[in-house]
Amino acid sequence: MRSGPSFGRRSITIITHEDPIGRGPSNCMIHADLSDREDGWREQLWTRQLTGDRFEVACLPFFTYGVCYRDVVTIDGNHLMSAVVQKSGHRTLRVALVAGHRDRDQLHELLHGKVARAELPHEWLQGMYLAVDLAPGTNPAALVEALESPAQAGALHWEIDS
Structure with a gap:
């Protein structure tokens, strides 16, 4: 876990994955917003980019509910996960x-x-x-x-x- 930059008065805390199970040479990182549980918190998710805005999750989310390994998610313009579009069955x-x-x-x-x-x-x-x-x-x-x-x-x- 690390604290990130401070935006205005609010700092961002990012939960990171030290050794994701799907680590690969072409992984991309996106964030999941956890502020519904802890203001300013995000979880960094390792992913594989499938298309411009679709990513396959390559780690095991610790705190991001409803998202599992190999699920396909979309992101918004800030690289925040916006939706799960395909469940993997994991x-x-x-x-x-x-x-x-x-x-x-x-x-x-x-x-x-x-x-x-x-x-x-x-x-x-x-x-x-x-x-x-x-x-x-x-x-x-x-x-x-x-x-x-x-x-x-x-x-x-x-x-x-x-």
């Missing part, structure tokens, strides 16, 4: 570890091991936020089972977005 499982929880580091290791062993494409943000790609036909039951007990203990929050 879903995103998101996990947010609770910062002050005593088991946070152990949960990070446990979850990282589970997604790696299951060979599920995933991205981490600051070691606290996990996004996992659920390609069409992927059954997340084993991962969801591992999340239920820590969620009940207040150590994490999780959701699946499509």
Whole structure:
């Protein structure tokens, strides 16, 4: 996450992807506006340009709801995502570890091991936020089972977005 330029009195905070799963030599970056949840926030999305204003998402959105890996989106004149025009069928499982929880580091290791062993494409943000790609036909039951007990203990929050 980084703070960007200040426009007037409002600064822009941009959530970035350090290691997007679809990184390639011809990626383009667009932004998704998150100001409906946090004023001045945006998420930088790695994409592949398909046409002048159509882009295929090449990362796992951490905070941009309704957008998943390989979805096709359009942008406006400011390179802000304006609409999802084609869904890919992928879903995103998101996990947010609770910062002050005593088991946070152990949960990070446990979850990282589970997604790696299951060979599920995933991205981490600051070691606290996990996004996992659920390609069409992927059954997340084993991962969801591992999340239920820590969620009940207040150590994490999780959701699946499509």
